[in-house]
Amino acid sequence: MRDLNKIFNPKSVAIVGATAREKSVGLGVARNILEGAQGQRSVFFVNPNQPEILGQKTYSKIIDIQEEIDLAVIVVPAPVVSQIVDECVQKKVGGVVIISAGFSEIGKEGQIKQDEIVKKVKDAGIPLIGPNCLGVINTSVGLNASFAPRTPKKGEVAFVSQSGALLDILIDGAEDLGVSCAISYGNEADVGLLDVLEWLENDQATKVIALYVEAIKDGRRFMDIASKIVKTKPIIALKAGKFESSSNAVKSHTGSMAGDYKIYNSAFKQSGVIEIESIEEMLDVAKLLAWQNRCKNSFGIITNGGGCGVLATDYCKINGINLAKLSSETVEKISANPVMSPVWSKSNPADIVGDASPMRYKATIEAVLVQEDISGVMVIQTPQIMTEALENARVIIEAHNSFPSKPIVCFFLGGKISQEAIKLLQENKIPNYSELKRGIKSLSFLAQK
Amino acid sequence: MRDLNKIFNPKSVAIVGATAREKSVGLGVARNILEGAQGQRSVFFVNPNQPEILGQKTYSKIIDIQEEIDLAVIVVPAPVVSQIVDECVQKKVGGVVIISAGFSEIGKEGQIKQDEIVKKVKDAGIPLIGPNCLGVINTSVGLNASFAPRTPKKGEVAFVSQSGALLDILIDGAEDLGVSCAISYGNEADVGLLDVLEWLENDQATKVIALYVEAIKDGRRFMDIASKIVKTKPIIALKAGKFESSSNAVKSHTGSMAGDYKIYNSAFKQSGVIEIESIEEMLDVAKLLAWQNRCKNSFGIITNGGGCGVLATDYCKINGINLAKLSSETVEKISANPVMSPVWSKSNPADIVGDASPMRYKATIEAVLVQEDISGVMVIQTPQIMTEALENARVIIEAHNSFPSKPIVCFFLGGKISQEAIKLLQENKIPNYSELKRGIKSLSFLAQK
Numbered sequence: 001m002r003d004l005n006k007i008f009n010p011k012s013v014a015i016v017g018a019t020a021r022e023k024s025v026g027l028g029v030a031r032n033i034l035e036g037a038q039g040q041r042s043v044f045f046v047n048p049n050q051p052e053i054l055g056q057k058t059y060s061k062i063i064d065i066q067e068e069i070d071l072a073v074i075v076v077p078a079p080v081v082s083q084i085v086d087e088c089v090q091k092k093v094g095g096v097v098i099i100s101a102g103f104s105e106i107g108k109e110g111q112i113k114q115d116e117i118v119k120k121v122k123d124a125g126i127p128l129i130g131p132n133c134l135g136v137i138n139t140s141v142g143l144n145a146s147f148a149p150r151t152p153k154k155g156e157v158a159f160v161s162q163s164g165a166l167l168d169i170l171i172d173g174a175e176d177l178g179v180s181c182a183i184s185y186g187n188e189a190d191v192g193l194l195d196v197l198e199w200l201e202n203d204q205a206t207k208v209i210a211l212y213v214e215a216i217k218d219g220r221r222f223m224d225i226a227s228k229i230v231k232t233k234p235i236i237a238l239k240a241g242k243f244e245s246s247s248n249a250v251k252s253h254t255g256s257m258a259g260d261y262k263i264y265n266s267a268f269k270q271s272g273v274i275e276i277e278s279i280e281e282m283l284d285v286a287k288l289l290a291w292q293n294r295c296k297n298s299f300g301i302i303t304n305g306g307g308c309g310v311l312a313t314d315y316c317k318i319n320g321i322n323l324a325k326l327s328s329e330t331v332e333k334i335s336a337n338p339v340m341s342p343v344w345s346k347s348n349p350a351d352i353v354g355d356a357s358p359m360r361y362k363a364t365i366e367a368v369l370v371q372e373d374i375s376g377v378m379v380i381q382t383p384q385i386m387t388e389a390l391e392n393a394r395v396i397i398e399a400h401n402s403f404p405s406k407p408i409v410c411f412f413l414g415g416k417i418s419q420e421a422i423k424l425l426q427e428n429k430i431p432n433y434s435e436l437k438r439g440i441k442s443l444s445f446l447a448q449k
Numbered sequence: 450m451r452d453l454n455k456i457f458n459p460k461s462v463a464i465v466g467a468t469a470r471e472k473s474v475g476l477g478v479a480r481n482i483l484e485g486a487q488g489q490r491s492v493f494f495v496n497p498n499q500p501e502i503l504g505q506k507t508y509s510k511i512i513d514i515q516e517e518i519d520l521a522v523i524v525v526p527a528p529v530v531s532q533i534v535d536e537c538v539q540k541k542v543g544g545v546v547i548i549s550a551g552f553s554e555i556g557k558e559g560q561i562k563q564d565e566i567v568k569k570v571k572d573a574g575i576p577l578i579g580p581n582c583l584g585v586i587n588t589s590v591g592l593n594a595s596f597a598p599r600t601p602k603k604g605e606v607a608f609v610s611q612s613g614a615l616l617d618i619l620i621d622g623a624e625d626l627g628v629s630c631a632i633s634y635g636n637e638a639d640v641g642l643l644d645v646l647e648w649l650e651n652d653q654a655t656k657v658i659a660l661y662v663e664a665i666k667d668g669r670r671f672m673d674i675a676s677k678i679v680k681t682k683p684i685i686a687l688k689a690g691k692f693e694s695s696s697n698a699v700k701s702h703t704g705s706m707a708g709d710y711k712i713y714n715s716a717f718k719q720s721g722v723i724e725i726e727s728i729e730e731m732l733d734v735a736k737l738l739a740w741q742n743r744c745k746n747s748f749g750i751i752t753n754g755g756g757c758g759v760l761a762t763d764y765c766k767i768n769g770i771n772l773a774k775l776s777s778e779t780v781e782k783i784s785a786n787p788v789m790s791p792v793w794s795k796s797n798p799a800d801i802v803g804d805a806s807p808m809r810y811k812a813t814i815e816a817v818l819v820q821e822d823i824s825g826v827m828v829i830q831t832p833q834i835m836t837e838a839l840e841n842a843r844v845i846i847e848a849h850n851s852f853p854s855k856p857i858v859c860f861f862l863g864g865k866i867s868q869e870a871i872k873l874l875q876e877n878k879i880p881n882y883s884e885l886k887r888g889i890k891s892l893s894f895l896a897q898k
Contacts, residue, residue, distance in 0.1 A: 025835075028834040101802075101803075147834045149832050149866060150866070162756070163754065165753070165754025165755070165757060165831035165833060166754065166756040166757065168831055169757075172864070175865060214756065214759060240760045241762075242766070243762070243763060243766045245762050245772065246762035249794070249796075249798055249800070250759050278760075279862070279884060304614070305612065305613075305614030307610070307611070307612025307661065307663065307689060308612075310663060310689040310699050311687075313690075313694050313698050314690065317694055317695065343555050347698075351698070354550075354614060382615075383598050383614075383618065383621055384614060385472060386472040386473070386474075387598075413618045414617055414621030416624060417598060417599070417621055435729040437727035437730075
């Protein structure tokens with residue numbers, strides 16, 4: 001296992017190619033690095049042509065810096081990278097991230113340049129991430145060594161992506177979820193996906209690992225490592241470049257060979273990796289696995305809209321989710337409650353009808369969760385004129401605190417009306433989905449089948 | 450064909466059961482009706498126990514009103530409905546909407562009450578929508594005779610739903626799209642889905658019809674009517690209650706028999722109805738069909754993120770969407786443009802790389818749209834530090850104005866950063882999707898195969 005601590009938790013960072021030019025990668029990285037650095041690490045900017053950047057004096061060369069440098073982030077144009085790497089080797093930096101593009105992804109000439117650099121860092125024993133990447137983020141130590149347009153908040157999901165732009169989208173989409181690490185490894189010239197996975201296995205902050213991959217270099221070793229990791233941390237994977245037409249696009253993107261999709265699909269299955277089909281699905285599933293416990297496959301549905309109960313039942317059937325039978329005891333207890341409507345459905349889904357008050361939700365959720373053979377509930381709220389979304393959110397949070405081992409998944413539909421309530425739910429790590437189909441598919445990965 | 454004009458475009462409306470009680474259905478309907486009434490129609494509130502509602506004097510009975518009444522909306526409790534219907538018949542109203550629940554959906558006793566009411570209105574020749582429904586909305590004449598929590602803006606899509614709560618969700622989800630009509634028909638005691646469809650066929654404002662159905666009563670006639678309508682207006686349908694387990698939930702919801710799903714599926718196929726699988730998908734597809742022209746199946750992709758180009762290619766393949774080959778003329782024209790990056794992909798997807806400026810997008814989109822055998826383009830924008838979303842939206846709108854017959858579909862991903870740009874695009878009826886998978890599936894219904 002490679003030691004990547006100097007990259008992911010550096011005590012000092014130098015940005016070679018930092019610049020004050022607006023909308024540039026060099027300024028983006030400089031800003032991001034400074035943001036989380038206070039008290040955590042020293043930051044140095046290297047640029048021979050600008051005496052000052054963001055109020056900090058610059059250095060002409062990395063070797064001019066007196067202090068030891070753990071991490072060098074390189075954002076200079078491709079033709080200059082090799083020389084900068086020489087200086088990093090001379091400086092004995094602890095790790096290098098090369099953000100600059102223009103290497104193996106552009107063809108043979110780029111490949112030669114890349115091989116040259118790799119030889120240099122390997123000879124010196126310095127781990128290298130990139131080139132052609134967005135950089136790395138480790139929120140638990142306040143490190144954002146990337147040019148992502150936003151710094152994510154702390155969370156429990158690590159996003160690992162061959163594509164930098166994809167990582168940007170995931171970071172943006174994980175606004176409520178938060179991020180532990182976000183790592184773009186680009187052309188994978190030295191440090192590769194498998195090294196990153198091994199590092200994340202031991203990262204305390206990471207509970208779930210989410211991968212975007214175009215090509216995996218060593219399938220056999222991937223399966224070994226992944227099978228071991230999924231015993232403690234679920235891995236979710238999105239594979240792009242599944243067909244001949246799209247494999248060609250992969251080649252001009254990260255210079256990799258996408259290979260036969262069937263092999264990937266079966267490798268994921270065999271090693272227990274959860275394969276999903278889209279960016280949205282990745283975020284949907286990650287949220288649920290990060291926030292709620294895995295549980296037995298036996299659920300209750302509580303809804304104030306009959307049609308949504310019907311749709312939810314369809315999606316449960318399609319995704320192999322079992323709906324428990326409400327015991328006569330549960331039905332009687334709910335019916336006896338004075339807040340209940342006499343026309344409630346008396347079965348699962350528990351349709352507590354359109355005028356359901358927060359107290360009616362509370363009575364039903366608690367009665368359902370008490371039933372021993374029910375391992376979790378889905379709570380659906382449709383936006384009716386008498387719906388009190390925020391108060392509904394509060395009673396759901398209360399119920400979850402009373403039964404912490406039984407997952408609750410919410411569907412506050414017509415979400416624009418319930419935004420504040422949804423925010424409160426998710427701050428309390430109760431996932432909300434705006435679409436039944438997506439949420440119930442996600443739930444199928446939480447249920448132990 | 451039944452004449453429903455007194456219901457959908459009434460000159461006078463009476464709300465029987467209007468009330469000033471907060472969070473009540475009676476107040477919701479009263480507020481909604483008043484909102485759009487100014488200058489369009491007179492509104493009367495009927496409530497024997499409250500002298501004034503929302504600043505308007507009330508009537509004890511509908512027969513006390515002097516003026517003719519086109520539409521009576523009934524929101525009194527179920528036991529009183531039959532008597533109110535008698536008075537409506539006596540008043541010779543033009544149509545009735547019964548919002549009140551407690552009829553066939555609660556079992557035999559309710560069915561008897563419902564049959565009694567239906568006989569009365571049929572004998573009098575008065576069309577009846579409901580009972581157990583949300584009401585009806587017709588934005589082109591400012592009519593909101595429902596208790597929906599929000600009044601939708603004008604649009605080109607009619608939403609028709611057996612379930613009231615579902616309609617609430619659709620109205621909320623159609624915030625940007627807008628709505629022509631929103632019609633909840635509940636227990637379908639008299640006026641049914643087929644009557645509503647025939648009315649919508651002739652509604653000028655409606656370009657697309659979107660249905661949520663649990664059960665269709667007369668399948669053969671549905672197929673006849675639908676096959677005829679889809680020649681001029683696409684119909685999108687979401688069928689709920691596909692399995693035995695969910696059919697049981699249908700029964701306690703709208704009192705209908707869901708029947709064998711396979712029959713529905715084949716009826717939709719045979720009559721050219723687009724069947725979709727979720728509420729979200731309904732909104733996704735409706736947006737595209739309402740805003741862009743159907744076109745030949747030959748598309749270009751323009752992206753500033755390679756990974757997204759790869760994913761988009763996968764989804765095109767899965768959904769049978771053809772990606773055209775860029776002609777050598779097109780490639781040369783794009784390469785020759787001084788704004789272009791030398792490392793752009795030179796093939797379809799056109800990956801114009803991370804630092805793509807608005808001018809680079811413009812040059813590429815226009816060059817691709819000029820190529821004769823390309824019938825539309827997908828424009829992907831990933832959120833990079835140098836991305837100018839709003840300016841990108843402007844050049845896309847410009848390009849669309851130059852090539853109005855060739856659809857443009859946008860994917861501004863990581864949408865939270867591009868909200869303003871997305872709003873601008875959609876105000877110009879260029880659909881944006883936050884997820885490639887969903888947008889490209891929707892596009893497959895626009896492409897003529």
